[in-house]
Amino acid sequence: MNKIQSILVVSILSLIVGCTTNKKEDKKVMQEPSEKKTVVYQVFTRLFGNTNTNNKPWGTIEENGVGKFNDFTDKALSQIKDLGVTHIWYTGVPHHGVITDYSKYGISNDDPDVVKGRAGSPYAVKDYYNVNPDLAENVENRLEEFEDLIERSHKANLKVIIDIVPNHVARNYQSLSNPKGVKDFGADDDTSVEYSLNNNFYYVPNKAFEVPDFINEYKPLGGDNNALTDGKFDENPAKWTGNGARTPKPGFYDWYETVKVNYGVTPDGKKEFDELPIGFENEDYQKHFEFWQDKTVPDSWVKFRDIALYWIEKGVDGFRFDMAEMVPVEFWSYMNSAIKAKNPDAYLLAEVYQPHLYRDYIQKGKMDYLYDKVQLYDTIKHIMQGHGLTDNIPQIQEDLKDIEHHMLHFLENHDEQRIASPEFAGNALKAKPAMVVSATISTSPTMIYFGQEFGEDGSEAAGFGAPSRTSIFDYIGVPTLQRWVNDKKFDGGKSTKEELALRDFYKRLLNFTINSDALMGEYQDIHQFNRENTEWYNDKVLSFVRYKGDEKLIIVTNFNADNTYGFELALPNNIVDAWGLSEGDYHMQDQLYNEYTSVLKVSKNEARVRVDVKPLQSFILKVNSNK
Structure with a gap:
């Protein structure tokens, strides 16, 4: 199940987490926006510096190559900054499940039966206190290499964003890098019960986990041999799956590689934690921080707060929170106010796909920005495809005018189809009017996805999943980007004139937006x-x-x-x-x-x-x- 398919599931789960809605007439005017617009450059870290053009479906790291932290050189970062970027979102940094064998470094091997693709999903995090070993030149020094990247990014005047995925973790979560006194998720759980307040997971007592039945001739690793590919994964008792599936045998379209985190919400939807007082949506983060100081909260809350503060201490400037609406809004008040208490300028961006929840997650949850997907993005996409009307856009801005600054605009990200793909618009130039509207219609931030500026079409058959989206699950190259990278000269030396002209358009537009009053x-x-x-x-x-x-x-x-x-x-x-x-x-x-x-x-x-x-x-x- 991809994220768009899961919106119905999310709608049901939102009843469980108990988010309240604001009536339209009760909308609050939000904080004054910052002095200038910001631009986020989302880059899939594993793919950016990969110059290998082999692109074999299901190819290994040796066959298809992989990008490294060190590929983001001073020159590369200066060129990204020059595009008109203020913040860089390094996607796929926390250590997630991978198939490449790193056992000689003490890292356990991951089972292909519960890993999507050969390189693994960045949203099945295995160790929140370290980084993906694929991204390091020296695996033993992988954390130091990322710290160096943070420093280089700051030197280039770029703020750094990474992912945190509070709703779920990898089925095989196992941290080798926990700070002193920190225990793994689930280490102290009572696994004999479905739910307990301080359990980190939900369980299916007395039932062992079963690998889903794969469909459409899908085979892990494309059918390649692997000692662990046996249709089995040892998890007893079974845990609820990340998208909320409660069966010991999830379906193929469930997020079967992950397990859902328990935030103190009982299986029938009762909240076992303090709720925010009426009117508290009007209070600032300091008041929210103070509110939680004398409250006892579920163990999962503390674990994720400590993870966020750990990365803030490392110099990370903000986070993109995956599927935030699947986690109670009170947790976000607790988490985000703690982050802001540590760094008031932290940049907090989240996925929330249900418009009736927007104001709760901004006002009560203290999010800075939410995706404007189901209104502006979806509407503009239909227009780009030739069957939508511009008449529908002004009403969106009217509906969101009280929170327009907090609705981040984009035309591509790792979940969405590439504009140039036949499944979307089939022509990268169709992004030009859409991008002007997206970037200039409000005070909100703008986000672009690496390769978008060159018209990347995402046509490679990487392995898990289908073309039209650049794969986040496999080792693959990004051809238009590789031509610009030009053997790591980062000068566009192999780019076509059409690719360079498109990048010039993005550069002109984005630089104008960040300098315009x-x-x-x-x-x-x-x-x-x-x-x-x-x-x-x-x-x-x-x-x-x-x-x-x-x-x-x-x-x-x-x-x-x-x-x-x-x-x-x-x-x-x-x-x-x-x-x-x-x-x-x-x-x-x-x-x-x-x-x-x-x-x-x-x-x-x-x-x-x-x-x-x-x-x-x-x-x-x-x-x-x-x-």
Whole structure:
């Protein structure tokens, strides 16, 4: 089961964790946004520096190669920074289950029957106090190599984000690196009962775990021989599976490689911990931190808090929390307030896919940012695919206006299809108007996924899973990125001119966003106004204004891949008044390429600017303060 398929399961589980909802009329205005927009560059650490182009399905680490921490050289990081990036999310850093044999370093071998792919899932963490041995030049010094990467990233003026996955851990969790006094998950559990408050896991008493029945001719490791591939895994009694499956034999689409963590919620949904007082969503993280100081909390809460603080101490600047909505919101209040007490500037980003839970996880759970997937991303994806209307976008911004700063925007990540894949849009250039809208429509952060800037299509058949998403489970190369890496020169020496042109677009756009005052200021939709008042304006075009101080922007974009549209774009009178425009002509210039210019003509009755926007073209038109 992938994450999108699991939304129904998550909806059911949200009843168990007991999250409350805020009625629309009770929405709270959130904290003031920071001074400038931020940009997160998600990079799958294992793949970034891999220059091996073999790409054999189910290939071993020797056959297909693997990237290392050390591949993120000063040059590589400076180039990522130069793209317009402020934060780098190193995906797949904590030590998760892998098939490569590291037993000579004291690391137990992992069973392919409960590992997805040959390289393993980064979301089946085996040891939270160390890092993936695949990523180190010297396995014994793997933690030190990651600490050096943190230092290099900071030197490049990049903040560092890593994953924490509180909802589940690997079936074979076993830390070799626990700090003094820290015990493994489940070490003190009473396994004779399904649930106990301080058990770290849920159990199926008197039943042994059974490996799922594999379907569609799937075989672990693609059918290659391995001493542990026998259709068995020793777990007695069986534990609940990570997505909440309670059977000793999970299904193939369950997250069978993981076990669900118990946060003090009984199997019938009762919370056995203190809840936040009414109105506490309006309190800051300091008050939340103080609230928990005299409270007894479940053991799993303490374990994950200590893990987060361990990495903060190492210099990590923030976390991306996997499937946060499957964990009680009270835990997040406890966890995130402790993180913020240690580092008030920590960057806390989470997956929450149910809009009715957004405000709880921001206000009560003290998340900084949530994925804006099921509203903005899904809507823009449909438009890019040719069967959606831009008319649907303004209402999304209206619905989220009280929390818009906290809704991170993206067009790709490791869970989603590559834009250039036939299954998504089949054309990397279709990302251009979508990216302009995604990056400029609100004060929220923007995220891009490594290779997106080159038009990567994710077409490699890596092993576990299917093409269209760059594999996170196997050793594989990323061809467009490899051409830019150019034998670790990181100069685009083997890139095509189309790839370099696309990267140049992303660089121009992202750098503009992180330096713009207007993009941290006011927003107003002018799309509907023009739909009603402008000839030739249509539902494949979108326009809005952004402004703050002297910076006044009109953003217009054309999602159509075939047609040019020309029209006299109109501004409502309230915008003319807000901008203090008197009658006359105002010069306007596009801020992306500094080539397109036009004139905003303001009269008593109307304000209009001529726009001729080519297929997949966008303009960020800045009003010159002088007539």
